[in-house]
Amino acid sequence: MNMERRTHVACVAQNKIYVVGGLDSKSEVVKSIECYDDQTDKWSVVGETEVELFNHSLVAV
Incomplete structure (x- = not known):
């Protein structure tokens, strides 16, 4: 990644x-x-993101 992160989320969508x-x-x-x-x-x-997100959830639909 370009930035160090923690308490982030990740998901796969369209093979990315x-x-x-x-x-x-x-x-x-x-x-x-x-x-x-x-x-x-x-x-x-x-x-x-428009808002600050950490310790959140994410799902690809």
Whole structure:
């Protein structure tokens, strides 16, 4: 990932891993959404949450 995170969530959708929210090493909320694409073997930032999320749940539908 591009950012260190803890208390984040992850899910798989369309064969990609999405990581949302969490806290960084300074216990500050990370609002970015990152995506891992196994075909390119790269993480990229694909968005940002509007609210602060950590210790939350996530499900792909």
